[in-house]
Amino acid sequence: MNKNIVCIGAGYIGGPTMAVIAKMNPDRKVVVVDINERRIAAWNSPDFRLPIYEPGLEDVVREVRGRNLFFTTDIESAVRECDIVFVGVNTPTKMFGRGAGRASDLQYWEASARNIKRLANGDKIIVEKSTLPVRTAAAMDAILNYGDSPYRFTVLSNPEFLAEGTAIRDLLKPDRVLIGGPQDEAGQKAVAELVDVYAGQGDAWVPRDKILTTNVWSAELTKLAANAMLAQRVSSINAIAGLCEATGADVDEVARVVGADSRIGNKFLKAGPGFGGSCFKKDVLNLVYLCESFGLHTEAEYWNGVIKMNDHQQERIVSRMFKAMFNTLANKKVAMFGFAFKADTGDTRETPAAYVAKLLNEEHVRLSITDPKALDNARLDLEGLDRIEYVEDPYVAAEDADAVLLMTDWKEYPKLDWARIYSSMRKPAMVFDTRNCLDQTALKRLGFNVLAVGK
Numbered sequence: 001m002n003k004n005i006v007c008i009g010a011g012y013i014g015g016p017t018m019a020v021i022a023k024m025n026p027d028r029k030v031v032v033v034d035i036n037e038r039r040i041a042a043w044n045s046p047d048f049r050l051p052i053y054e055p056g057l058e059d060v061v062r063e064v065r066g067r068n069l070f071f072t073t074d075i076e077s078a079v080r081e082c083d084i085v086f087v088g089v090n091t092p093t094k095m096f097g098r099g100a101g102r103a104s105d106l107q108y109w110e111a112s113a114r115n116i117k118r119l120a121n122g123d124k125i126i127v128e129k130s131t132l133p134v135r136t137a138a139a140m141d142a143i144l145n146y147g148d149s150p151y152r153f154t155v156l157s158n159p160e161f162l163a164e165g166t167a168i169r170d171l172l173k174p175d176r177v178l179i180g181g182p183q184d185e186a187g188q189k190a191v192a193e194l195v196d197v198y199a200g201q202g203d204a205w206v207p208r209d210k211i212l213t214t215n216v217w218s219a220e221l222t223k224l225a226a227n228a229m230l231a232q233r234v235s236s237i238n239a240i241a242g243l244c245e246a247t248g249a250d251v252d253e254v255a256r257v258v259g260a261d262s263r264i265g266n267k268f269l270k271a272g273p274g275f276g277g278s279c280f281k282k283d284v285l286n287l288v289y290l291c292e293s294f295g296l297h298t299e300a301e302y303w304n305g306v307i308k309m310n311d312h313q314q315e316r317i318v319s320r321m322f323k324a325m326f327n328t329l330a331n332k333k334v335a336m337f338g339f340a341f342k343a344d345t346g347d348t349r350e351t352p353a354a355y356v357a358k359l360l361n362e363e364h365v366r367l368s369i370t371d372p373k374a375l376d377n378a379r380l381d382l383e384g385l386d387r388i389e390y391v392e393d394p395y396v397a398a399e400d401a402d403a404v405l406l407m408t409d410w411k412e413y414p415k416l417d418w419a420r421i422y423s424s425m426r427k428p429a430m431v432f433d434t435r436n437c438l439d440q441t442a443l444k445r446l447g448f449n450v451l452a453v454g455k
C-alpha cells in the first residue's frame, strides 16, 4: 500500500483538512481534486487568494503547496496514484422528492463512489469525510464492491469535527479523531492505516489515545449526534433568553452560573441570534429524517424542536425591533453589522443574518450591510432583493441609520468609535446587540436605546 492520499472535494472541509494532513505527513503526497475549476484555480493562485478564509490557513498552504500538497481537477490521475481516498463532497439538504427539506442529498457522494470504482487501478481505502446518514457506508460498499471487480474497497467513516473560524487550530489540536471501520480483518487493517495518518510522521501530530475507533455505524451517527447536541444547547439557552426578557433575569448571568456546574460545562451556552453555518441545521434535519424513517416519531419531533426554536429566535429579533421602533420599520435605515454566521469566517451558509435581512426586507427596511469578510457572499445570498446596500466601512453603513443591528461578533465591532457612530445616526438611535458583545452600559450613556438578547 502506498502512502499517498487524495481528497475528492476542495471545500471548507477538503481544503483545510488536507493542508494539515500534508503538513503533518511530509512523507506523503496529498492531492485535492474538485470539479469546480474556479475553486481549484483559487487554491493554486500565485498570490494565495484562497477560496475560503480561515485564520492560519494561508500559512499552512504556503508551507506545503507544491511540496506535498497539490490541487487539481484531474481526478483520474489523482485516484490512480493514491490508495487512500477521502471523500469530502457536499451533502446538502435535499430539496426535491422524497425527504425534501430534511434528508441529505447524496448525489455528489454517489457520483464520487462511481468515479472511484471506474478509475481504480488497485485496492483502495475509502474514507467518508462528508457528514452522512447512518449506513451510507453500506451503500458505498455495495457500489464499490459490486460485481467481479479485481480490486477491494474498504469503506471507513472519519467524520470531521472542526469548526469554521478555528479550523486550523481544531485540526492541529483536535479534542478527538474518530475512525469507524468494519470489524473484520481487512477493516481493522484499514483503520490502522488511517490511524497512522492522524498520528502523523514520527507520531508528531494527534496523540494515539485521542484517536478513537468504533464500528462504522457508530461513527456515522456520532457526527450527527454531536452536532445535534451542540445545536440543542444553543436552542436551550435561547429559549431561556426569551424568559429572561420577560422576567428581568439576565441570560448571561444565568448561563455563567449554569455553566459553572461541571456536569453541564460553560461552552455553547451563549444566547444570541441562533446557530447558522452549513452543518447544524442540515445535520439536525437529517437526524429528524432518520428518526422518522425508523418510525421514531417522538424522537423526530424532539429534534425538530431544536430547529423550530432557532427560527423563532431570528423572528423574535425582528419583532422586538418592530416594537422598539414604534411599530413601523418601513423606509427606516438599519445598518447590519456582520453577515457571516460567526466571526472569523466569510461563510454565510444558513447565517441568521440572511433570514433576518429577508424579514426586514419584507418590512421595507433600507438595509446597509457591512462585514469584514462576507460581503461578496452576502450579495449572492440576497440577490434580487432591493433596498439593500453593501458597505465596507461600518461608519459609512451607520450614517443616518435609525438602528445598528449587530449580527456577527467580529472582534473589531466593540472597538469602534461608538460616539462617532451615534452622532452620525438619526435620533432616537438604537443598537440591537444580538451577540451581547458590546459594552451596553457605555452605549446607553452615549444616548443609544439598547436592545440585547435575554436582558
Ligand SMILES: NC(=O)c1ccc[n+]([C@@H]2O[C@H](COP(=O)([O-])OP(=O)(O)OC[C@H]3O[C@@H](n4cnc5c(N)ncnc54)[C@H](O)[C@@H]3O)[C@@H](O)[C@H]2O)c1
Binding pocket: 008, 009, 010, 011, 012, 013, 014, 033, 034, 035, 036, 039, 088, 089, 090, 091, 108, 109, 111, 112, 129, 130, 131, 132, 160, 161, 162, 163, 164, 278, 279
Ligand atoms: N463546513 C464545515 O464546517 C463542515 C464541518 C464538518 C463536516 N462537514 C461536512 O463535510 C462535507 C463537505 O462540506 P464543505 O463545507 O466542505 O462543502 P463545500 O460545498 O465547501 O465543498 C464541497 C466540494 O465538493 C465538490 N464536489 C462535489 N461533487 C464532486 C465530485 N463528484 N467530484 C469532485 N468534487 C466534487 C464541490 O465542487 C465543492 O467544492 C459535508 O458533508 C459537510 O456536512 C463540513
